Amino acid sequence: MTEAAKTSRPQAGPALSVTGPGDGETIILGTTRMRVLEDGSHTEHRLAIAESVLAPHTQGPPQHRHARHDEGFYIISGTVRFTVGDEDHDATAGTLVMVPPGIPHTFANLTDQPAVMLSTFTPDLYVQYFRDLQDTLAAGRPLTPEANIDAMKRYATEPATDLA
Secondary structure (H helix, E strand, O other), rough: HHHHHOOOOOOOOOOOOOHHHOEEEEEOOOOEEEEEEEEEEEOOOOOEEEEEEEOOOEEEEOOOOEEOOOOEEEEEEOOOEEEEEEEEEEEEEOOOOEOOOOOEEEHHHHHHHHHHHHHHHHOOHHHHHHHHHHHHHHHHOOOHHHHHHHHOOOOEEEEEEHHH
């Protein structure tokens, strides 16, 4: 070991973050319950992670494209249908779906069983979108496709209207 290694002190930086089973911010969006496990505040905004439970027969957002972030979905249980352009992909437990910027996509749980998925957002830009949707519902306004699209636009996301 060098003398410098013996005397150096740890560098200041982000602290370890641990989110336990009952921890995290809960966001309720109709029949979907999301638990934000990391909102980006511990990753210098490079990464956010959320767990979502989609009730049976839950439709997702309008098909859309992100301009500035990747979105990943790891299916923990159940089946989630991803529509990418005009192709459908049924993702079951153990499947990872990665959506880079510019790729049109949406998802839904069309089954009679709940589905659970872990989502990643790199960077963390999109977490606030879900908070905005919850605020819309809390204000007594319906979560219409138009309201959803208005919120998306604030986070470098646009509807894939060419596929509607």
